[in-house]
Amino acid sequence: MTESGSMRAAVLSGRGQLTIDEHPLPRLRPDYVRIRVDVAGICGSDVSEFRHGPLLAPLESRHRITGHLGPLVLGHEFSGTVAAVGAEAAGVQIGWSVVSAASASCGHCSACRSGNGNRCPDYWAVGLQQDGGLAEYCDVPAGLCVPYDAAVLTADTAALAQPMAIAVHSMKQANISAGTRVAIVGIGGVGAFLLAAVNHLTDVAHILALDPAPDRRLVARTLGATETAGGDVDHEPDVDVVYEMSGTVAGLESAARLTRPGGTIVLTGLQNPDAVIGALLRDITLREITITGAKACVPADDMPDALAVLASRSDWSSVAPEVFALDRLRGLLDGSDQPDAAGIKLLFDPRARASRPATHGL
Ligand SMILES: [Zn+2]
Ligand SMILES: [Zn+2]
Numbered sequence: 001m002t003e004s005g006s007m008r009a010a011v012l013s014g015r016g017q018l019t020i021d022e023h024p025l026p027r028l029r030p031d032y033v034r035i036r037v038d039v040a041g042i043c044g045s046d047v048s049e050f051r052h053g054p055l056l057a058p059l060e061s062r063h064r065i066t067g068h069l070g071p072l073v074l075g076h077e078f079s080g081t082v083a084a085v086g087a088e089a090a091g092v093q094i095g096w097s098v099v100s101a102a103s104a105s106c107g108h109c110s111a112c113r114s115g116n117g118n119r120c121p122d123y124w125a126v127g128l129q130q131d132g133g134l135a136e137y138c139d140v141p142a143g144l145c146v147p148y149d150a151a152v153l154t155a156d157t158a159a160l161a162q163p164m165a166i167a168v169h170s171m172k173q174a175n176i177s178a179g180t181r182v183a184i185v186g187i188g189g190v191g192a193f194l195l196a197a198v199n200h201l202t203d204v205a206h207i208l209a210l211d212p213a214p215d216r217r218l219v220a221r222t223l224g225a226t227e228t229a230g231g232d233v234d235h236e237p238d239v240d241v242v243y244e245m246s247g248t249v250a251g252l253e254s255a256a257r258l259t260r261p262g263g264t265i266v267l268t269g270l271q272n273p274d275a276v277i278g279a280l281l282r283d284i285t286l287r288e289i290t291i292t293g294a295k296a297c298v299p300a301d302d303m304p305d306a307l308a309v310l311a312s313r314s315d316w317s318s319v320a321p322e323v324f325a326l327d328r329l330r331g332l333l334d335g336s337d338q339p340d341a342a343g344i345k346l347l348f349d350p351r352a353r354a355s356r357p358a359t360h361g362l
Helices: 044-052 161-171 191-201 214-222 249-258 278-286 299-311 326-334
Strands: 006-014 017-024 032-042 077-085 097-100 137-141 145-147 181-185 206-210 227-229 239-244 259-267 290-293 322-325 346-349
Touching (some): 006 326, 017 326, 032 326, 077 137, 161 191, 161 299, 181 191, 191 214, 206 249, 214 227, 239 249, 249 259
Parallel strands (some): 181 206, 181 239, 239 259, 259 290
Antiparallel strands (some): 006 017, 032 137
């Protein structure tokens, strides 16, 4: 890598158009740091951009805040090592092991000032609206770098920190304590982490995990679910707090069916805006259920908890068993390639020529 050099990167240029190719390294901005990426994950939003996009990625029109226009390096979940620090970037040192929080905000609007940068009107994300971490290097605003202790977490586990922070933020949208009955609908890329977070950060004794996929229900057991069920659950409406993570109407129906009168539903899974949910909303009215939304995360509040949850268990292999060579990204996104081992998160090493088992625990 040189200031004028290039790097291998996964570049999205349009719907279904992704290449793993040499990509120019940008000039490092003064308030940015350059991260040498160790491991990067993908999530549902990357799959959506590839299959149905561009949705958030500014491939066709310039982004209002970042100024990005055109092909974009994907990747908003990654761990790495600080390789260079811009002249005005404070508080970060070369050689640090860091994770990127992805979520950037303006820092001075009323939402930002009250500690809710995720509600900032100028909110944007590294890897969705500016070049991301599915590459050998990624430049991010210095304030988004969160150091982690490489004596506690491997780079493979640390790459799970960003989705874990989303899960932690979602968890905090409801008041839960020892006696709260909790259900999680959808044990996917955020729901699985939410389960681990509730299990580690609270004293909740009863966690019901719902997912139609039997292998995900098995993962839920390893992460602390006390009860599991498929999608068409026949269950008493006695749950205090239900987290809807699936973003499906069926998931929302299950959530409403489980919630006790007066209970709370936290919506994190993004629903299709065209879905008709009138009957459901009527039911929610008649049983006085509270619905609250949860968006992204507040890095300063949620990332330390996310790293603590990741450090609380040595084996995340049921969630992320494998680290793939970047060349397999396209096939895994379009479905022509399948992971060798069952799991929930797909991780990539931008320098590896072959896939390898993930290393969790030191
Ligand atoms: Zn994501
Ligand atoms: Zn703001």
